Amino acid sequence: MNKYYPFCYILSSALVACSQQKTNLQANKKPNIILIMADDLGYGDLSCYGAKTIQTPNIDSLAINGLRFTDGHCTSATSSPSRFSMLTGSYAFRNQVNILPGDAPLLIKPGTETIATMLNRAGYTSAVVGKWHLGLGNGKIDWNDSIKPGPHEIGFDYSFLIPATGDRVPCVFVEDYNVANLDKNDPIVVSYSEKLNGYPNGIDNQDMLSVNADEQHSQTIVNGVSRIGFMKGGKSALWKDEEFCTVLTYKAIQFMNKNRKQPFFLYFAFHDIHVPRVVNAMFEGKSSMGARGDAILQMDWFVGELMKNLRALGLEENTIVVFTSDNGPVLNDGYDDSSEKLVGNHNITGGLRGGKYSAFEGATRVPFIVYWKSVIQSGVSQALVSQVDFLATFAKITSTQLTQNSAPDSYDLTEAFLGKTNVGRKFLIEESGTLSLRMNHWKYIQKSKYKYPYNDIKKIDMGVDTVPQLYNLSNDISEQKNVALEFTDTLAIMKNTLEKYIKIGHSQNH
Numbered sequence: 001m002n003k004y005y006p007f008c009y010i011l012s013s014a015l016v017a018c019s020q021q022k023t024n025l026q027a028n029k030k031p032n033i034i035l036i037m038a039d040d041l042g043y044g045d046l047s048c049y050g051a052k053t054i055q056t057p058n059i060d061s062l063a064i065n066g067l068r069f070t071d072g073h074c075t076s077a078t079s080s081p082s083r084f085s086m087l088t089g090s091y092a093f094r095n096q097v098n099i100l101p102g103d104a105p106l107l108i109k110p111g112t113e114t115i116a117t118m119l120n121r122a123g124y125t126s127a128v129v130g131k132w133h134l135g136l137g138n139g140k141i142d143w144n145d146s147i148k149p150g151p152h153e154i155g156f157d158y159s160f161l162i163p164a165t166g167d168r169v170p171c172v173f174v175e176d177y178n179v180a181n182l183d184k185n186d187p188i189v190v191s192y193s194e195k196l197n198g199y200p201n202g203i204d205n206q207d208m209l210s211v212n213a214d215e216q217h218s219q220t221i222v223n224g225v226s227r228i229g230f231m232k233g234g235k236s237a238l239w240k241d242e243e244f245c246t247v248l249t250y251k252a253i254q255f256m257n258k259n260r261k262q263p264f265f266l267y268f269a270f271h272d273i274h275v276p277r278v279v280n281a282m283f284e285g286k287s288s289m290g291a292r293g294d295a296i297l298q299m300d301w302f303v304g305e306l307m308k309n310l311r312a313l314g315l316e317e318n319t320i321v322v323f324t325s326d327n328g329p330v331l332n333d334g335y336d337d338s339s340e341k342l343v344g345n346h347n348i349t350g351g352l353r354g355g356k357y358s359a360f361e362g363a364t365r366v367p368f369i370v371y372w373k374s375v376i377q378s379g380v381s382q383a384l385v386s387q388v389d390f391l392a393t394f395a396k397i398t399s400t401q402l403t404q405n406s407a408p409d410s411y412d413l414t415e416a417f418l419g420k421t422n423v424g425r426k427f428l429i430e431e432s433g434t435l436s437l438r439m440n441h442w443k444y445i446q447k448s449k450y451k452y453p454y455n456d457i458k459k460i461d462m463g464v465d466t467v468p469q470l471y472n473l474s475n476d477i478s479e480q481k482n483v484a485l486e487f488t489d490t491l492a493i494m495k496n497t498l499e500k501y502i503k504i505g506h507s508q509n510h
Contacts, residue, residue, distance in 0.1 A: 198232020
């Protein structure tokens, strides 16, 4: 028995308890909102988006019975900036947000309007469960004391977190303000700058590794996996990677059950399919694509468990479920887990160019599904939509006024999200090693001071160049032909539009 209880018991007992309550519950006037955020999941990684090598029936069910967007986007090619803009309705580049180390301070300043603060004013109880990667504390974190500020200071009533990512120390869960299951007699020490006399490292102890890693990921070894950063202490609190899916899903279900009689917002941030990809025994070897394929199956199964619980609570018809990804895919991201070798004919980007870290569409065009039983008519939408629009859209759906000067880049896309129109955004800014602009079927990539066309290690077209790029996605979805010299008027319009909205500090007035 693990310290979070065996999962078969968790689900069976939870579902029985919920089914007993079902007939006594009244539908909330305001819909519950469940936002499921996968990690590093590509546009082509799901069978509902065309994958043939792998099947994702539970996510497919949301897509078949809900609205599947073919031009839905995160805002950034990497995690921290993407999650920042999603929660705040503000492009991350306005705040110089980059990928955060594991001991970074809280990125979103308390007092900033977020989806959680807005919904709290609307009477919602809010929780975040899963990968955080938005910083904690004010700078130097004492992991053995109360960790503030954090999610609670930006609107969440409950939090159960992987503090940064699975490939970074500390390898512990943080529940609300404290490290879960910590023995204060075995204090945690974390450093990203110097070695500690703690857990072994991956460079000197390769025989202890279950998966080989590059030099960056070869510092602290926990659970047979080496990570970024150094750590000692906290042995009783250490996670097991293969239990991420069970522990996080249990915490999400626990929150839903506790708050079933009032409107709730659950931001459920999966670790899958981010590295290190160490899956539960239930899914090990179940795909033909190695650890990454197994992690996709694992992710899909637990989406199904979440939906089973929602139905058992009698809340499916009064809950908006959104499924998406924080950025595009990558095969080799620091660990030799055979994902690159075994990918076969599976096209992780669905024919888009680039991937995680890139300026091309494969970085930000991601799976984007909105499901609301009996409210959203099932179908496929070509509307241009973005995760940065969640804040303004949820505010409209819940009849909640945004605070002054908040969500500067978030549009109310309620009509598009509910499938009442195929018209979405007029334009969208995308972030990577440079900035890009989408307008209708055009894609403009701003020129950079340096050229970085291809990452040989990650096998990704990065799209950063010293010349401006313009692509006509209506006949060149894979961005192969730069037509900047042919359509100079369009290039000038897009260049000026991007520069305008960078300069004025917002792209939307509420």
